[in-house]
Amino acid sequence: MNHEYLTVTSLNQYIHKKFEKDPYLTKVYVTGELSNWRKRPGHQYFVIKDDKSVLSAVMWKGAFNKVKFEPEEGMKVLITGRVSTFEKSGQYQIYVESMEPDGVGNLYLAYEQLKKKLFSEGLFAPEHKQLIPKYPKKIAVVTSQSGAVIRDIIDAVRKRDNHIQVVLFPAAVQGDGAATEIAQQIEAVNQRSDFDTLIIGRGGGSIEDLWPFNEEIVARAIYNSRVPVISSVGHQTDNTIADLVADVRASTPTQAGVISSPVLSDLIVSLNNANNIMNNSIRNLIRTNQQKLEQLKRSYVFQDPKRLYESYQQQLDILTEKVQVGFKTIINQDVNRFEVLKSNLIAESPKNQIKSNQKQLEYLNTNLINAIKIIHKQKNDKLANEIAALDHLSPLKIMSRGYSLVKDSQGNLIKSVDQVSNKEEIKVDLSDGSIAANITKINQKKV
The missing domain is CATH 3.40.50.10550 (Hypothetical protein af1403; domain 2)
Incomplete structure (x- = not known):
C-alpha cells in the first residue's frame, strides 16, 4: 500500500489555510483572564485562560496602541480577533484586534x-x-x-x-x-x-x-x-x-x-477709592508736617541759633585744655625718662670697658710671647739631642772608621758571597763617596 508523505511545512501550510478560510474563525469574541502578561515596546504576546484551558494570543503594535487602559496580569478582558496558526510552529493562536476590560468600561478604567x-x-x-x-x-x-x-x-x-x-x-x-x-x-x-x-x-x-x-x-x-x-x-x-x-x-x-x-467698572471704582484714600493720606501728612514745621520755627533754635552750639563751644574749650595738659604731662614724662636713660648710658659707657679690655689684651699678649719663647727653646733643645743621638747611630759615622757598604747592580745590600758571582759589577759606598768594581775572585770560608 503506497502512501504520499507530507513534509511538516506542507502540513502546517495546509492547516493554516484551513484556519484562514474558516468563516467562523475570522471574527471571534473571547473572554478570559490575561496570563503571562509583560508589556513590550512593540507587539504583545500573551495568553488568555479560564479554569480549564489556555489560548495563545498576539496583538500587533497598531491595535495595542488603541487600547485606552493598562492591561494587567490576571485581569479579565473581552477580546475580539481572528484565530489562525503560526506556520513555523503549527501552533494556533488568536490575533487580537481589540481588547476591553470585562465588567467595567474601557475608558473609565483607563x-x-x-x-x-x-x-x-x-x-x-x-x-x-x-x-x-x-x-x-x-x-x-x-x-x-x-x-x-x-x-x-x-x-x-x-x-x-x-x-x-x-x-x-x-x-x-x-x-x-x-x-x-x-x-x-x-x-x-x-x-x-x-x-x-x-x-x-x-x-x-x-x-x-x-x-x-x-x-x-x-x-x-x-x-x-x-x-x-x-x-x-x-x-x-x-x-x-x-x-x-x-x-x-x-x-x-x-x-x-x-x-x-x-470687571473693568469695579476696577475703576477700586482705583478711584484708592486714589481718594491716597489723596487724603497725602493731605493729612502735609498738614501734620506743616504743624511740626511751625513748632520748629517757634523753637529757641530758630529764634536764637547761637544757643544751639554754645554748649558745644564750651565743651570744645574744656576738651582743648585737657588735651594741652595731657600733652605737657606726656612730654615731661618723656624728658625725665630720657635723662634717666642718658645717665644709665654714661655709666655703662663702652670707653671704660675698652680700656679694661686693652689692659687684659696686653697682659695676655705678654704671656703668649713668653710661652712661645719657652716652647721654642724646649723644641730646639729636644731637636739637638735627637740630632746627636741620630749622628751617634748613623752608618756614616761607622764608615768613617774604615767600613763600607757593598751593593749589587740593583742597589741591594750584599751580605754573603752567595749573593754574587765572578765578573759581576758591584758598588762600594764609602763615607766620602762610592766605587764601582768587578768581582775577579770569590773566597768562601769553609765551615
Whole structure:
C-alpha cells in the first residue's frame, strides 16, 4: 500500500489555510483572564485562560496602541480577533484586534489608571498650582474654532474688560489626534512670552467625546505650562484629568472668562477709592508736617541759633585744655625718662670697658710671647739631642772608621758571597763617596 508523505511545512501550510478560510474563525469574541502578561515596546504576546484551558494570543503594535487602559496580569478582558496558526510552529493562536476590560468600561478604567498614576507623580499637588493673574493683557484659548466655547469666553471677557485681547489657538477637541493637537497648541502658547493666562476647554459630551482631555499627553502639557491654565471641559458634573492638573477649574467656558478677567467698572471704582484714600493720606501728612514745621520755627533754635552750639563751644574749650595738659604731662614724662636713660648710658659707657679690655689684651699678649719663647727653646733643645743621638747611630759615622757598604747592580745590600758571582759589577759606598768594581775572585770560608 503506497502512501504520499507530507513534509511538516506542507502540513502546517495546509492547516493554516484551513484556519484562514474558516468563516467562523475570522471574527471571534473571547473572554478570559490575561496570563503571562509583560508589556513590550512593540507587539504583545500573551495568553488568555479560564479554569480549564489556555489560548495563545498576539496583538500587533497598531491595535495595542488603541487600547485606552493598562492591561494587567490576571485581569479579565473581552477580546475580539481572528484565530489562525503560526506556520513555523503549527501552533494556533488568536490575533487580537481589540481588547476591553470585562465588567467595567474601557475608558473609565483607563481614566482611573491614569488618574492614579499622575496623582502618585504629584501632578495634582496644590503646591504646583499657579496663581491666575488678576489683570491680564492677553489671554490664549485652546479650543475648537467652530464651537461655542470661544464665543462664550470672548463675550464674558469683553463684558468685564474690553481692553483684554483674547487669542484663539484652534485645535480639534474630540476624535483621533485631538489630544496631540491640544498638547501642541499649549506648547505653542508657552513658546511665546506675551500671554498672561491660558484657557483650554470644550462643551459637554459623553466620556468618549471628552476623552482627549483625559489623555496623558495633554495632562503633562498642562503641568509643564509656564502660563497659568484654566480648564473648562464639559459641564459642571464632568471631571477630566485636565481639570485635575490645571491651576484652576471652571465649570463652564463663561466662568473661565469670568475667572480670567477683572470687571473693568469695579476696577475703576477700586482705583478711584484708592486714589481718594491716597489723596487724603497725602493731605493729612502735609498738614501734620506743616504743624511740626511751625513748632520748629517757634523753637529757641530758630529764634536764637547761637544757643544751639554754645554748649558745644564750651565743651570744645574744656576738651582743648585737657588735651594741652595731657600733652605737657606726656612730654615731661618723656624728658625725665630720657635723662634717666642718658645717665644709665654714661655709666655703662663702652670707653671704660675698652680700656679694661686693652689692659687684659696686653697682659695676655705678654704671656703668649713668653710661652712661645719657652716652647721654642724646649723644641730646639729636644731637636739637638735627637740630632746627636741620630749622628751617634748613623752608618756614616761607622764608615768613617774604615767600613763600607757593598751593593749589587740593583742597589741591594750584599751580605754573603752567595749573593754574587765572578765578573759581576758591584758598588762600594764609602763615607766620602762610592766605587764601582768587578768581582775577579770569590773566597768562601769553609765551615
